[in-house]
Amino acid sequence: MKNEARLAAPAGPVLFFDSGLGGLTVLREARYLLPYERLLYVADDAAFPIGRWPEADLKARLLSLFEGLIAAHRPKAVVIACNTAFTLVGDALRKAHPQVPFVGTVPAIKPAAERTSSGLISVLATPGTVRRAYTRGLIDSFAGQCHVRLVGSDTLAELAEHHMRGDAVSDEDLLAEISDCFVERDGRRTDIVVLACTHYPLLANRFRKIAPWPVDWLDPAEAIARQLVRVLGSAAAEEPAQAPDSAIFTSAPKDPVLERLLAGFGLVLINDRVVRRRGT
Structure with missing residues:
Protein backbone atom coordinates (compact mmCIF):
# COMPACT_ATOMS: atom_id res chain seq x y z
CA MET A 1 0.00 0.00 0.00
CA LYS A 2 2.84 2.39 0.79
CA ASN A 3 4.44 1.87 -2.63
CA GLU A 4 1.07 2.33 -4.33
CA ALA A 5 0.59 5.63 -2.51
CA ARG A 6 4.00 6.80 -3.59
CA LEU A 7 3.39 5.82 -7.21
CA ALA A 8 0.17 7.84 -7.14
CA ALA A 9 2.05 10.96 -6.02
CA PRO A 10 2.28 13.93 -8.40
CA ALA A 11 4.88 13.43 -11.14
CA GLY A 12 6.46 16.82 -10.56
CA PRO A 13 9.98 17.65 -9.43
CA VAL A 14 11.58 16.89 -6.11
CA LEU A 15 11.49 20.25 -4.37
CA PHE A 16 14.32 21.37 -2.08
CA PHE A 17 13.68 24.32 0.22
CA ASP A 18 16.03 26.53 2.22
CA SER A 19 16.34 30.20 3.12
CA GLY A 20 19.42 30.65 0.94
CA LEU A 21 22.25 28.64 -0.58
CA GLY A 22 22.76 26.11 2.22
CA GLY A 23 20.33 23.51 0.90
CA LEU A 24 22.48 23.14 -2.21
CA THR A 25 24.67 20.81 -0.14
CA VAL A 26 21.68 18.47 0.24
CA LEU A 27 20.62 18.81 -3.40
CA ARG A 28 24.15 17.88 -4.51
CA GLU A 29 24.08 14.66 -2.48
CA ALA A 30 20.58 13.83 -3.74
CA ARG A 31 21.65 14.18 -7.35
CA TYR A 32 24.34 11.54 -6.85
CA LEU A 33 21.77 9.06 -5.56
CA LEU A 34 18.85 10.06 -7.81
CA PRO A 35 20.44 11.12 -11.10
CA TYR A 36 17.22 10.99 -13.12
CA GLU A 37 14.97 13.04 -10.87
CA ARG A 38 13.98 16.55 -11.93
CA LEU A 39 15.02 18.89 -9.13
CA LEU A 40 13.58 22.27 -8.12
CA TYR A 41 15.47 24.38 -5.60
CA VAL A 42 13.52 27.11 -3.77
CA ALA A 43 15.27 29.68 -1.59
CA ASP A 44 13.29 32.13 0.50
CA ASP A 45 16.12 34.64 0.35
CA ALA A 46 13.66 37.52 0.76
CA ALA A 47 13.30 36.35 4.38
CA PHE A 48 16.97 35.49 4.98
CA PRO A 49 18.15 34.96 7.68
CA ILE A 50 15.00 33.27 8.92
CA GLY A 51 16.54 32.36 12.28
CA ARG A 52 15.92 35.93 13.46
CA TRP A 53 12.19 35.92 12.69
CA PRO A 54 9.54 35.73 15.44
CA GLU A 55 8.24 32.17 15.37
CA ALA A 56 4.58 33.06 14.73
CA ASP A 57 5.44 35.32 11.78
CA LEU A 58 7.85 32.80 10.28
CA LYS A 59 5.37 29.94 10.60
CA ALA A 60 2.65 31.91 8.84
CA ARG A 61 5.05 32.88 6.06
CA LEU A 62 6.28 29.35 5.47
CA LEU A 63 2.83 27.79 5.44
CA SER A 64 1.62 30.36 2.92
CA LEU A 65 4.72 29.95 0.76
CA PHE A 66 4.41 26.16 0.63
CA GLU A 67 0.72 26.37 -0.19
CA GLY A 68 1.65 28.26 -3.34
CA LEU A 69 4.65 26.07 -4.18
CA ILE A 70 2.76 22.81 -3.91
CA ALA A 71 -0.20 24.08 -5.91
CA ALA A 72 2.01 25.47 -8.66
CA HIS A 73 4.63 22.71 -8.99
CA ARG A 74 2.93 19.53 -7.67
CA PRO A 75 6.20 18.15 -6.30
CA LYS A 76 6.80 14.42 -6.09
CA ALA A 77 8.45 15.03 -2.71
CA VAL A 78 9.65 17.98 -0.66
CA VAL A 79 12.98 18.19 1.15
CA ILE A 80 13.06 20.95 3.75
CA ALA A 81 16.82 21.46 3.86
CA CYS A 82 16.65 23.85 6.78
CA ASN A 83 16.65 22.91 10.46
CA THR A 84 14.91 26.13 11.51
CA ALA A 85 12.06 25.74 9.01
CA PHE A 86 11.47 22.04 9.50
CA THR A 87 11.51 22.02 13.28
CA LEU A 88 8.97 24.86 13.20
CA VAL A 89 6.51 23.82 10.48
CA GLY A 90 7.31 20.22 9.50
CA ASP A 91 4.33 18.70 11.34
CA ALA A 92 1.96 21.41 10.14
CA LEU A 93 3.02 20.93 6.51
CA ARG A 94 2.50 17.18 6.67
CA LYS A 95 -1.01 17.71 8.02
CA ALA A 96 -1.84 20.39 5.44
CA HIS A 97 -0.47 18.41 2.46
CA PRO A 98 -0.86 14.69 3.21
CA GLN A 99 -0.48 13.82 -0.47
CA VAL A 100 3.13 15.03 -0.53
CA PRO A 101 5.98 13.18 1.23
CA PHE A 102 8.16 15.55 3.27
CA VAL A 103 11.78 14.85 4.20
CA GLY A 104 13.01 17.03 7.01
CA THR A 105 16.26 18.25 8.46
CA VAL A 106 16.91 18.10 12.19
CA PRO A 107 20.15 18.50 14.14
CA ALA A 108 22.18 15.27 13.86
CA PRO A 220 23.70 15.74 7.59
CA ALA A 221 23.42 16.16 3.79
CA GLU A 222 24.19 12.56 2.85
CA ALA A 223 21.79 11.14 5.45
CA ILE A 224 19.01 13.44 4.22
CA ALA A 225 19.60 12.32 0.63
CA ARG A 226 19.45 8.65 1.65
CA GLN A 227 16.16 9.28 3.44
CA LEU A 228 14.79 10.88 0.27
CA VAL A 229 15.69 7.72 -1.66
CA ARG A 230 13.80 5.63 0.90
CA VAL A 231 10.77 7.91 0.78
CA LEU A 232 10.56 7.84 -3.02
CA GLY A 233 10.98 4.08 -3.15
CA SER A 234 9.76 2.60 -6.43
CA ALA A 235 8.48 6.03 -7.52
CA ALA A 236 12.06 7.20 -8.14
CA ALA A 237 12.63 8.20 -11.77
CA GLU A 238 14.41 5.62 -13.92
CA GLU A 239 14.83 7.74 -17.04
CA PRO A 240 16.37 11.22 -17.53
CA ALA A 241 14.03 14.14 -16.92
CA GLN A 242 12.89 16.08 -19.97
CA ALA A 243 12.97 19.49 -18.24
CA PRO A 244 16.10 21.11 -16.77
CA ASP A 245 16.67 21.40 -13.04
CA SER A 246 15.82 24.90 -11.86
CA ALA A 247 15.98 27.30 -8.93
CA ILE A 248 13.60 29.96 -7.62
CA PHE A 249 14.61 32.74 -5.22
CA THR A 250 11.79 34.66 -3.60
CA SER A 251 13.52 38.03 -4.00
CA ALA A 252 13.56 37.47 -7.79
CA PRO A 253 17.21 38.54 -8.09
CA LYS A 254 18.87 39.45 -11.36
CA ASP A 255 22.36 38.46 -10.32
CA PRO A 256 24.91 37.06 -12.81
CA VAL A 257 27.11 35.87 -9.92
CA LEU A 258 24.22 33.87 -8.47
CA GLU A 259 23.32 32.48 -11.89
CA ARG A 260 26.89 31.22 -12.39
CA LEU A 261 26.97 29.75 -8.89
CA LEU A 262 23.70 27.89 -9.46
CA ALA A 263 24.90 26.67 -12.85
CA GLY A 264 27.74 24.96 -11.01
CA PHE A 265 25.05 22.93 -9.22
CA GLY A 266 23.26 22.20 -12.50
CA LEU A 267 20.44 24.69 -11.88
CA VAL A 268 18.85 27.39 -14.03
CA LEU A 269 17.55 30.45 -12.17
CA ILE A 270 13.91 31.19 -13.03
CA ASN A 271 11.19 33.53 -11.81
CA ASP A 272 7.93 32.34 -10.31
CA ARG A 273 5.16 34.88 -9.85
CA VAL A 274 3.27 32.77 -7.32
CA VAL A 275 6.34 32.37 -5.15
CA ARG A 276 7.34 36.01 -5.44
CA ARG A 277 3.86 37.15 -4.49
CA ARG A 278 3.78 34.93 -1.41
CA GLY A 279 7.42 35.63 -0.53
CA THR A 280 7.01 39.34 0.04
Whole structure:
Protein backbone atom coordinates (compact mmCIF):
# COMPACT_ATOMS: atom_id res chain seq x y z
CA MET A 1 0.00 0.00 0.00
CA LYS A 2 2.84 2.39 0.79
CA ASN A 3 4.44 1.87 -2.63
CA GLU A 4 1.07 2.33 -4.33
CA ALA A 5 0.59 5.63 -2.51
CA ARG A 6 4.00 6.80 -3.59
CA LEU A 7 3.39 5.82 -7.21
CA ALA A 8 0.17 7.84 -7.14
CA ALA A 9 2.05 10.96 -6.02
CA PRO A 10 2.28 13.93 -8.40
CA ALA A 11 4.88 13.43 -11.14
CA GLY A 12 6.46 16.82 -10.56
CA PRO A 13 9.98 17.65 -9.43
CA VAL A 14 11.58 16.89 -6.11
CA LEU A 15 11.49 20.25 -4.37
CA PHE A 16 14.32 21.37 -2.08
CA PHE A 17 13.68 24.32 0.22
CA ASP A 18 16.03 26.53 2.22
CA SER A 19 16.34 30.20 3.12
CA GLY A 20 19.42 30.65 0.94
CA LEU A 21 22.25 28.64 -0.58
CA GLY A 22 22.76 26.11 2.22
CA GLY A 23 20.33 23.51 0.90
CA LEU A 24 22.48 23.14 -2.21
CA THR A 25 24.67 20.81 -0.14
CA VAL A 26 21.68 18.47 0.24
CA LEU A 27 20.62 18.81 -3.40
CA ARG A 28 24.15 17.88 -4.51
CA GLU A 29 24.08 14.66 -2.48
CA ALA A 30 20.58 13.83 -3.74
CA ARG A 31 21.65 14.18 -7.35
CA TYR A 32 24.34 11.54 -6.85
CA LEU A 33 21.77 9.06 -5.56
CA LEU A 34 18.85 10.06 -7.81
CA PRO A 35 20.44 11.12 -11.10
CA TYR A 36 17.22 10.99 -13.12
CA GLU A 37 14.97 13.04 -10.87
CA ARG A 38 13.98 16.55 -11.93
CA LEU A 39 15.02 18.89 -9.13
CA LEU A 40 13.58 22.27 -8.12
CA TYR A 41 15.47 24.38 -5.60
CA VAL A 42 13.52 27.11 -3.77
CA ALA A 43 15.27 29.68 -1.59
CA ASP A 44 13.29 32.13 0.50
CA ASP A 45 16.12 34.64 0.35
CA ALA A 46 13.66 37.52 0.76
CA ALA A 47 13.30 36.35 4.38
CA PHE A 48 16.97 35.49 4.98
CA PRO A 49 18.15 34.96 7.68
CA ILE A 50 15.00 33.27 8.92
CA GLY A 51 16.54 32.36 12.28
CA ARG A 52 15.92 35.93 13.46
CA TRP A 53 12.19 35.92 12.69
CA PRO A 54 9.54 35.73 15.44
CA GLU A 55 8.24 32.17 15.37
CA ALA A 56 4.58 33.06 14.73
CA ASP A 57 5.44 35.32 11.78
CA LEU A 58 7.85 32.80 10.28
CA LYS A 59 5.37 29.94 10.60
CA ALA A 60 2.65 31.91 8.84
CA ARG A 61 5.05 32.88 6.06
CA LEU A 62 6.28 29.35 5.47
CA LEU A 63 2.83 27.79 5.44
CA SER A 64 1.62 30.36 2.92
CA LEU A 65 4.72 29.95 0.76
CA PHE A 66 4.41 26.16 0.63
CA GLU A 67 0.72 26.37 -0.19
CA GLY A 68 1.65 28.26 -3.34
CA LEU A 69 4.65 26.07 -4.18
CA ILE A 70 2.76 22.81 -3.91
CA ALA A 71 -0.20 24.08 -5.91
CA ALA A 72 2.01 25.47 -8.66
CA HIS A 73 4.63 22.71 -8.99
CA ARG A 74 2.93 19.53 -7.67
CA PRO A 75 6.20 18.15 -6.30
CA LYS A 76 6.80 14.42 -6.09
CA ALA A 77 8.45 15.03 -2.71
CA VAL A 78 9.65 17.98 -0.66
CA VAL A 79 12.98 18.19 1.15
CA ILE A 80 13.06 20.95 3.75
CA ALA A 81 16.82 21.46 3.86
CA CYS A 82 16.65 23.85 6.78
CA ASN A 83 16.65 22.91 10.46
CA THR A 84 14.91 26.13 11.51
CA ALA A 85 12.06 25.74 9.01
CA PHE A 86 11.47 22.04 9.50
CA THR A 87 11.51 22.02 13.28
CA LEU A 88 8.97 24.86 13.20
CA VAL A 89 6.51 23.82 10.48
CA GLY A 90 7.31 20.22 9.50
CA ASP A 91 4.33 18.70 11.34
CA ALA A 92 1.96 21.41 10.14
CA LEU A 93 3.02 20.93 6.51
CA ARG A 94 2.50 17.18 6.67
CA LYS A 95 -1.01 17.71 8.02
CA ALA A 96 -1.84 20.39 5.44
CA HIS A 97 -0.47 18.41 2.46
CA PRO A 98 -0.86 14.69 3.21
CA GLN A 99 -0.48 13.82 -0.47
CA VAL A 100 3.13 15.03 -0.53
CA PRO A 101 5.98 13.18 1.23
CA PHE A 102 8.16 15.55 3.27
CA VAL A 103 11.78 14.85 4.20
CA GLY A 104 13.01 17.03 7.01
CA THR A 105 16.26 18.25 8.46
CA VAL A 106 16.91 18.10 12.19
CA PRO A 107 20.15 18.50 14.14
CA ALA A 108 22.18 15.27 13.86
CA ILE A 109 22.34 14.81 17.63
CA LYS A 110 21.58 11.07 17.64
CA PRO A 111 24.47 10.07 15.31
CA ALA A 112 26.78 12.47 17.16
CA ALA A 113 25.97 10.77 20.46
CA GLU A 114 26.62 7.38 18.87
CA ARG A 115 30.01 8.43 17.47
CA THR A 116 31.54 10.53 20.23
CA SER A 117 34.47 9.13 22.17
CA SER A 118 34.88 11.99 24.64
CA GLY A 119 31.19 12.51 25.38
CA LEU A 120 31.56 16.21 24.57
CA ILE A 121 29.41 17.33 21.65
CA SER A 122 28.64 20.79 20.34
CA VAL A 123 25.70 21.75 18.16
CA LEU A 124 26.41 24.74 15.92
CA ALA A 125 23.09 26.21 14.81
CA THR A 126 21.04 29.30 14.15
CA PRO A 127 19.46 31.05 17.15
CA GLY A 128 16.05 29.72 16.12
CA THR A 129 17.22 26.10 16.18
CA VAL A 130 19.05 26.57 19.48
CA ARG A 131 16.02 27.91 21.32
CA ARG A 132 13.50 25.45 19.87
CA ALA A 133 12.09 22.82 22.21
CA TYR A 134 12.47 20.28 19.39
CA THR A 135 16.26 20.53 19.70
CA ARG A 136 16.17 20.10 23.46
CA GLY A 137 13.97 17.07 22.99
CA LEU A 138 16.53 15.45 20.68
CA ILE A 139 19.22 15.97 23.32
CA ASP A 140 17.04 14.49 26.06
CA SER A 141 16.10 11.51 23.89
CA PHE A 142 19.43 10.58 22.33
CA ALA A 143 22.30 12.31 24.12
CA GLY A 144 21.43 12.10 27.79
CA GLN A 145 24.83 10.61 28.64
CA CYS A 146 26.74 13.34 26.78
CA HIS A 147 27.60 16.92 27.55
CA VAL A 148 25.99 18.85 24.71
CA ARG A 149 26.77 22.51 24.17
CA LEU A 150 24.36 24.49 22.00
CA VAL A 151 26.10 27.30 20.12
CA GLY A 152 23.86 29.77 18.31
CA SER A 153 25.35 32.02 15.66
CA ASP A 154 23.63 35.18 14.47
CA THR A 155 25.88 35.70 11.45
CA LEU A 156 27.43 32.41 10.33
CA ALA A 157 24.77 31.66 7.69
CA GLU A 158 25.33 35.12 6.23
CA LEU A 159 29.08 34.57 6.22
CA ALA A 160 28.52 31.31 4.34
CA GLU A 161 26.44 33.16 1.74
CA HIS A 162 29.19 35.74 1.29
CA HIS A 163 31.81 32.99 1.01
CA MET A 164 29.83 31.16 -1.69
CA ARG A 165 29.40 34.36 -3.68
CA GLY A 166 33.15 34.99 -3.64
CA ASP A 167 33.19 37.78 -1.07
CA ALA A 168 36.03 37.99 1.44
CA VAL A 169 35.32 36.27 4.77
CA SER A 170 38.12 36.44 7.33
CA ASP A 171 39.33 33.58 9.51
CA GLU A 172 38.91 35.87 12.50
CA ASP A 173 35.21 36.36 11.80
CA LEU A 174 34.66 32.62 11.42
CA LEU A 175 36.63 31.73 14.52
CA ALA A 176 34.57 34.17 16.57
CA GLU A 177 31.45 32.22 15.60
CA ILE A 178 32.76 28.68 16.21
CA SER A 179 35.14 29.11 19.16
CA ASP A 180 32.44 28.36 21.76
CA CYS A 181 32.04 24.88 20.24
CA PHE A 182 35.38 23.77 21.69
CA VAL A 183 35.11 22.55 25.28
CA GLU A 184 37.76 20.99 27.53
CA ARG A 185 36.59 19.13 30.63
CA ASP A 186 38.41 16.66 32.91
CA GLY A 187 41.11 15.98 30.35
CA ARG A 188 38.55 15.46 27.55
CA ARG A 189 37.82 17.63 24.54
CA THR A 190 34.92 18.17 22.20
CA ASP A 191 35.32 15.66 19.40
CA ILE A 192 32.15 16.23 17.34
CA VAL A 193 30.49 19.42 16.16
CA VAL A 194 27.03 19.00 14.67
CA LEU A 195 26.49 21.39 11.77
CA ALA A 196 22.83 22.10 12.47
CA CYS A 197 22.31 24.50 9.59
CA THR A 198 22.74 23.46 5.97
CA HIS A 199 24.70 26.65 5.30
CA TYR A 200 27.50 25.60 7.62
CA PRO A 201 28.95 22.69 5.56
CA LEU A 202 29.72 25.30 2.90
CA LEU A 203 32.41 26.52 5.32
CA ALA A 204 33.56 23.14 6.64
CA ASN A 205 36.98 23.27 4.97
CA ARG A 206 37.57 26.70 6.49
CA PHE A 207 36.49 25.40 9.91
CA ARG A 208 38.99 22.53 9.71
CA LYS A 209 41.86 24.94 9.09
CA ILE A 210 41.10 27.32 11.95
CA ALA A 211 39.81 24.90 14.62
CA PRO A 212 41.93 24.77 17.80
CA TRP A 213 42.01 20.96 17.51
CA PRO A 214 40.62 18.37 15.07
CA VAL A 215 36.96 17.42 15.42
CA ASP A 216 34.40 15.56 13.32
CA TRP A 217 32.23 18.19 11.61
CA LEU A 218 28.96 16.31 11.20
CA ASP A 219 27.22 17.21 7.92
CA PRO A 220 23.70 15.74 7.59
CA ALA A 221 23.42 16.16 3.79
CA GLU A 222 24.19 12.56 2.85
CA ALA A 223 21.79 11.14 5.45
CA ILE A 224 19.01 13.44 4.22
CA ALA A 225 19.60 12.32 0.63
CA ARG A 226 19.45 8.65 1.65
CA GLN A 227 16.16 9.28 3.44
CA LEU A 228 14.79 10.88 0.27
CA VAL A 229 15.69 7.72 -1.66
CA ARG A 230 13.80 5.63 0.90
CA VAL A 231 10.77 7.91 0.78
CA LEU A 232 10.56 7.84 -3.02
CA GLY A 233 10.98 4.08 -3.15
CA SER A 234 9.76 2.60 -6.43
CA ALA A 235 8.48 6.03 -7.52
CA ALA A 236 12.06 7.20 -8.14
CA ALA A 237 12.63 8.20 -11.77
CA GLU A 238 14.41 5.62 -13.92
CA GLU A 239 14.83 7.74 -17.04
CA PRO A 240 16.37 11.22 -17.53
CA ALA A 241 14.03 14.14 -16.92
CA GLN A 242 12.89 16.08 -19.97
CA ALA A 243 12.97 19.49 -18.24
CA PRO A 244 16.10 21.11 -16.77
CA ASP A 245 16.67 21.40 -13.04
CA SER A 246 15.82 24.90 -11.86
CA ALA A 247 15.98 27.30 -8.93
CA ILE A 248 13.60 29.96 -7.62
CA PHE A 249 14.61 32.74 -5.22
CA THR A 250 11.79 34.66 -3.60
CA SER A 251 13.52 38.03 -4.00
CA ALA A 252 13.56 37.47 -7.79
CA PRO A 253 17.21 38.54 -8.09
CA LYS A 254 18.87 39.45 -11.36
CA ASP A 255 22.36 38.46 -10.32
CA PRO A 256 24.91 37.06 -12.81
CA VAL A 257 27.11 35.87 -9.92
CA LEU A 258 24.22 33.87 -8.47
CA GLU A 259 23.32 32.48 -11.89
CA ARG A 260 26.89 31.22 -12.39
CA LEU A 261 26.97 29.75 -8.89
CA LEU A 262 23.70 27.89 -9.46
CA ALA A 263 24.90 26.67 -12.85
CA GLY A 264 27.74 24.96 -11.01
CA PHE A 265 25.05 22.93 -9.22
CA GLY A 266 23.26 22.20 -12.50
CA LEU A 267 20.44 24.69 -11.88
CA VAL A 268 18.85 27.39 -14.03
CA LEU A 269 17.55 30.45 -12.17
CA ILE A 270 13.91 31.19 -13.03
CA ASN A 271 11.19 33.53 -11.81
CA ASP A 272 7.93 32.34 -10.31
CA ARG A 273 5.16 34.88 -9.85
CA VAL A 274 3.27 32.77 -7.32
CA VAL A 275 6.34 32.37 -5.15
CA ARG A 276 7.34 36.01 -5.44
CA ARG A 277 3.86 37.15 -4.49
CA ARG A 278 3.78 34.93 -1.41
CA GLY A 279 7.42 35.63 -0.53
CA THR A 280 7.01 39.34 0.04
